[in-house]
Amino acid sequence: MGYKIEKSAPQISEIDQKEVIKEEISLQFHWYLLSFFIIYLGSFFIPGLIIYVYIRFFFLPYFFGTENFFSLFIEIYPLLALITMPLLLIISYLIHIFILGYLTKKFWQLTERISPSKNGIIPRNVNSKTLNFYNIRSFMIKYPKNAVIKGPFPWLINWLYNYIGTNKIGKGTTIEEQFGADRFIEVGKNSYIGVNSGFSSHSVEGIFGNIAYFKIKLGDNVTTSTLNCLAPGVEINDNSYLLPMAGATKHSKLKGDNYYFGVPLRKIFKKKIMDYLKISEEDLIRDSTLNEKKNNNEIDSKKGSEN
Secondary structure: OOOOOOOHHHHHHHHHHOOOOOOOOOOOHHHHHHHHHHHHHHHHHHHHHHHHHHHHHHHHHHHHOOOOOOHHHHOHHHHHHHHHHHHHHHHHHHHHHHHHHHHHHHHHHHHHHHOOOOOEEEOOOOOOHHHHHHHHHHHHOHHHHHHHHOOOOHHHHHHHHHHHOOEEEOOOOEEOOOEEOOOOEEEOOOOEEEEOOEEOOEEEOOOOOOEEEOOEEEOOOOEEEEOOEEOOOOEEOOOEEEOOOOEEOOOOEEOOOEEEEOOOOEEOOHHHHHHHHOOOHHHHHHHHHHHHHHHHHHHHHHHHHHO
16 A cells, blocks of 8 residues: 655656756945935035025125134134134034934835845845845945944944934943944843944845844843954853953854853853953952952941941
């Protein structure tokens, strides 16, 4: 007794016919240029106009038009022109950053409506909306990010990411200058992202391979000290500390409440910490004794003040 498998050959040929046809990607440079010039030039229009009007109708006549050198410092209008110039430049810069964020946000929301960001593998040799808008978003965020992080107010990068919607950054989190880390990342509250830490929510599998695109998630009170690299899909839970040059490979998950070192990341235990900090058991005992004395002195001082 047995079962006959019918039409096996047609099934194979049917699969062959439905095989995905691979093709070269046609990069749509007109969309790149359009978004860049609208965002770049549009963000400079209003602050540029303000600076032009100020210089043309106030700074030139009252500062450069003053014939007596000493009048620059004793007359009210030349003095106001001199004092208000740096304030105007700062205000114009902030207006530029706000418009920059606003225009980028509108383009970003448009691309997200057409092809939302989501976890997965993006084939690079098959033309698709997902790949196209992934590239456009990657290009679009570069100038706003660098305009803020390399500007006089780099702490505005938290606002920029949250406002545009590229990343989600919690309150009290500090982000130093870094490479990558400009999209598809969540960071909790009171975290610290150290200098030159690289968070990449995407990675290319080989020279011309597919793109692995997965969100990176960091919990609350997470510290990346410096030169830490995180790959796509990494999740780090609360109260984690990454020692310098430690890195996490794709889809690594850390439970938190510990120190981590090395590549790939792994817990660092008491003995490892002692070796790393070059301290001995006697140092720990001495530290514990000093802390105990300090606490006792504080308690005694409080009792004395109450009496």
